Amino acid sequence: MFGRYSLLGNNWSAAIGLEIHAQLTTKTKLFSSAPQQYGAPVNSTVTLFDAAIPGTLPVLNKKAVELAVISALALNCKVNPISSFDRKHYFYSDLPAGYQITQQRQPLAENGEVKFAVYQPGVHSKPYYKSSKIKQIQLEQDSGKSLHNTKLNQKYIDLNRAGTALIEIVFQPDLENEQEACALIKEVLTILKRAQTCSGKLEEGNLRIDVNISIRDENNNLGPRTEIKNVGSIHGVVHAIVQEKKRQINIIEGGGIVQNETFAWDVVKNSLTLMRDKEEANDYRFVPEPNLPPLRLIINNSTKEFHKDIRNKENILDLKHVPSKVPETPQNDRLYLIEKYGLSDVYAYNLVAQEKLLDFFKKLLSEDSSRDPKITYLLLMYKLLNALKVKSMDLENCYVSIDYLGQIIDMLQKKVISKMTGDYLIQEILNVDNSVSPSELVERENLKIISNPKELKKCCLKVMEREKPLVATYKKKNKIVYNELLRKVIEYTNNRADTNVLPQVLTEVLNDHLNNRL
Known part of the structure; x- marks a missing residue:
């Protein structure tokens, strides 16, 4: 029996689980030779297989498998040496075959964990650390797009996206609030971008999130779960969670019962829209995909044993080179910055959130170990970013000289120049036509600090x-x-x-x- 709830809002707790669908950076689709290209003319990147023409067969994209394995290892998952494909049946107008090829029974990877930092200025005084368990990661194909013309009451189908290569990352419901959900999505996004397996361009639909939410009672029992499908932005996830928690709490406090339902997130109205009652797993009628053999992988020497009796070696992918492509995790970088350089949790969090600044920071301190980490951080995080903002420049396209930045840091550290002169020098080295070093500018313009x-x-x-x-x-x-x-x-x-x-x-x-x- 679902227990009694406290009427005090602060005492409510929730269990939130995410399912993140990430588009892999392959040149072609998962099971066809059609190019995977954003912004192409409508229905211009569609093969006969993508359109589900009878008689066409899927051909597995090996590069997609490699990228999926790199992603799984980067997310601390156990990659299964043998996985298989299934058909997941449901009927949407933009799913021409009437089923999606996915991996339900034997997924590519399982039992992962993502450790991350949760920090929202104004809400938290400093970051706190959290982890979320991954149930499984599966390879699957995307559906097409439905475009609605409400004036003419017509629906148009674009199959350009149909069949694009995705991984679905299924997390356990171990998050408690929208801040943690936001932080986890950002962490996964950073990990995949570092691994170069997903571009992470949310505006292009490269990352879409399903959110599962349940409310806990005072005995820690979970209520019925609702699902919010296909949220395309972190902002949308945050607002969807806030609205759904409030909706469920209002129902329970009013004496009602939360139903097992599925909602869509309406970007225009910034609100939830009821789609349907939540399907049970058997509603999808999962069956093995008859046109694809089991996916057999060799990740290391120990996994060879799983395939020693297989005669057709073409069904085995040798990916022993893949572990060397797995990048450092953002969380390890945070701990490294704190332990090696004595940075605060907030400083470490902010640096890791800006990949290019983190790269600058590491290069500047590896170039000269006597440089003060705090002065270096403050110059990058405030002086450089402010100067870029003044000049309407983008950090990602900033190619400022590391040597010049180092000269400014050294002069500030040795009290050769004032902080304001440091600001001026940052502005100067950002000028495209500037060829004079900061040290030369200080001498030429008589900019040395007056401390006497x-x-x-x-x-x-x-x-x-x-x-x-x-x-x-x-x-x-x-x-x-x-x-x-x-x-x-x-x-x-x-x-x-x-x-x-x-x-x-x-x-x-x-x-x-x-x-x-x-």
């Missing part, structure tokens, strides 16, 4: 002489006048004043002036 208190005092006195009306209004603890004078002194020195020393010098000069005035 006597020099700074002279600058303060000169500014005060020029700003007599403003100085006359100054009183102790008058922050507005003080800050204005501070700004003018910095401006007078062409941003060369050491802002760690200047405030104390200016305070002393102003206090002397006040005492003399009294």
Whole structure:
């Protein structure tokens, strides 16, 4: 019996499971020679097999298998040496065969785990770490697209996408909220992009997510599960979970019973739309695919034993080279940054979230181990990103010199230049026509920092002489006048004043002036 629920919203808990469908970066489709090409003219990349013309047979794309295995290993899964294909029957207008070729009974891989960090500024003070178990990963073909013309009450079918190579990553329902779901999707996306097995372009439909949600009672018993199909964005997943949790809680608190239903996510209305009652597994009438033999893989020497009695060696794929292509996981990178460089959890999280900045960071510190990791992080995460934003430049297309960045970091670390001069130098090295190094610019434009208190005092006195009306209004603890004078002194020195020393010098000069005035 489903137990009693607390009426306090903060005490609700949910069990959320994701099924992530990732399109593999193959040149052709999973079972045909048609090109896998986004944006092609309607129905222009369709073979007879894709259109389910009788008499056509599937031919397995070996590259798709290789990419799927790399993905599975990158997601810490056990790759099965033998897997098989099944037909999953359902009837949509954009599924011409009336079934999808997938792997239900013997999937490509099983028992994986993704460790990831959950962090949302404003919600969490710092990242916390979570893991989600993977039940299985299966190779399968995609369906086509249905395009609706509501004015004419017509539906158009585009089969360009039909048969494209997918992996479906089925996670256990071990997430508790929308922040964790969002973080897991981002982690999987990063892993697949690092592995170069999925481009991760959500706007092109390369990643689509099904979300399963149940509410827990006070005894940790799960209620009926609902499913949200084909959500095409992380933003959509977050809002879909929030809405569905609220809907289920309202039903239960009102004395009703949550039904086992399937919803679609309406991108335009930003809301859920009921599709149908949730099918049971046997509604799909899974049967073995008769036109494809079992998929036999050799990943290492130990898996050879599974295939020693097979006469037809053409049915065996030797993928012993694949493990060397598996990249480092983002979570390992975070732990590495924390342990080796002493970065905070937040700093490590932010760096790993920006792949190119992480690459810059690693190169800068490997080039010179004496460089301060914190100064390097702050320059990349704030100075460089802000400069790119000012110049309307994209980080992915930024080819700034690592040597030039290193020079700026070294001068900041050795207090040769001020922070503001560092900002100026970043702007300069981003100019396409710039051929002068930061060190040369500092010498040529006389940009070295002024840290000597006597020099700074002279600058303060000169500014005060020029700003007599403003100085006359100054009183102790008058922050507005003080800050204005501070700004003018910095401006007078062409941003060369050491802002760690200047405030104390200016305070002393102003206090002397006040005492003399009294």
